[in-house]
Amino acid sequence: MNEIQRFSFDHTNVRGERVILTNAYQDIIKRKNYPLSIEKLLGEFVAAIALLRDLIKVDGILSIQAKGNGFLETIMTECDEHRNLRGIAQWDESKTIPETIDLKEALQGGYLVITITHKNGTRYQGIVELVGATLGECIAQYFSQSEQLPSRVWLGCDGTACGGLFLQRLPKEQEQQGDEDAWDRFTLLASTVKQEELLTLTTEDLLHRLYHEEELRLYPAKEMQFGCSCSRQRTLEAMASISPDEIREILIEQGTVSTSCQFCAETHVFTEADLSKILGDQSQTH
Numbered sequence: 001m002n003e004i005q006r007f008s009f010d011h012t013n014v015r016g017e018r019v020i021l022t023n024a025y026q027d028i029i030k031r032k033n034y035p036l037s038i039e040k041l042l043g044e045f046v047a048a049i050a051l052l053r054d055l056i057k058v059d060g061i062l063s064i065q066a067k068g069n070g071f072l073e074t075i076m077t078e079c080d081e082h083r084n085l086r087g088i089a090q091w092d093e094s095k096t097i098p099e100t101i102d103l104k105e106a107l108q109g110g111y112l113v114i115t116i117t118h119k120n121g122t123r124y125q126g127i128v129e130l131v132g133a134t135l136g137e138c139i140a141q142y143f144s145q146s147e148q149l150p151s152r153v154w155l156g157c158d159g160t161a162c163g164g165l166f167l168q169r170l171p172k173e174q175e176q177q178g179d180e181d182a183w184d185r186f187t188l189l190a191s192t193v194k195q196e197e198l199l200t201l202t203t204e205d206l207l208h209r210l211y212h213e214e215e216l217r218l219y220p221a222k223e224m225q226f227g228c229s230c231s232r233q234r235t236l237e238a239m240a241s242i243s244p245d246e247i248r249e250i251l252i253e254q255g256t257v258s259t260s261c262q263f264c265a266e267t268h269v270f271t272e273a274d275l276s277k278i279l280g281d282q283s284q285t286h
């Protein structure tokens with residue numbers, strides 16, 4: 001199962017979303033030999049970006065990145081408009097990684113950055129403070145603040161699959177009939193979801209288990225998959241940030257410059273001729 005599905009409760013102003021990813025998640029973690037606890041945390045980030053991507057209207061790429069000063073150096077996930085997911089984590093390999101990770105402890109004074117990169121290249125960045133104990137709480141806080149809509153997020157990952165459940169209370173005007181305690185009732189029920197249910201049940205079965213007494217509307221599921229946006233051209237552009245002297249040194253030593261994408265492991269090889277533009281300007285000044 002690699003899909004995301006929306007739902008709403010009839011006669012209320014509450015909507016929701018559920019994501020479950022198996023192969024798409026495994027394709028992300030198999031690129032690197034992650035400690036299990038980091039693998040699980042990365043899975044929560046993947047589930048979170050999948051939920052965010054479907055909720056925030058953007059014509060480009062959405063990413064979440066965490067940076068800090070603890071043993072976890074960076075963790076980053078991204079999703080484009082075709083629902084291609086990719087992600088990566090870097091940690092201090094000299095440190096012992098705990099079996100269960102507390103996000104605040106792992107990042108030590110760090111924070112989350114949510115970046116929206118539109119197709120025309122414009123970027124918008126939002127900072128998310130690590131207010132909650134879990135990533136789900138931090139993401140919920142982001143929604144509650146940026147959209148001024150009460151939101152709750154539950155995330156899970158067991159190293160094989162990752163999943164998430166999202167509930168949001170829309171403005172009162174959208175409420176068709178008064179059901180004052182609907183929000184409390186739905187969030188209370190969602191809080192009872194077990195990780196195993198979140199990571200194995202189909203969305204229909206999960207929602208039936210939680211909300212069989214409610215009138216629930218399920219929208220068509222959308223497929224998600226692993227996908228990397230790297231390309232030969234983009235890699236070449238990124239190489240412009242390396243000093244020409246360093247590139248020349250590598251060319252002398254190895255004959256070509258090869259780089260391997262950290263997200264998908266695809267290797268791109270460049271010859272001196274390919275790099276002439278980058279090297280060109282500098283060699284004229286010598």
Ligand SMILES: [Zn+2]
Binds near residue numbers: 228229231
């Ligand atoms: Zn790649």
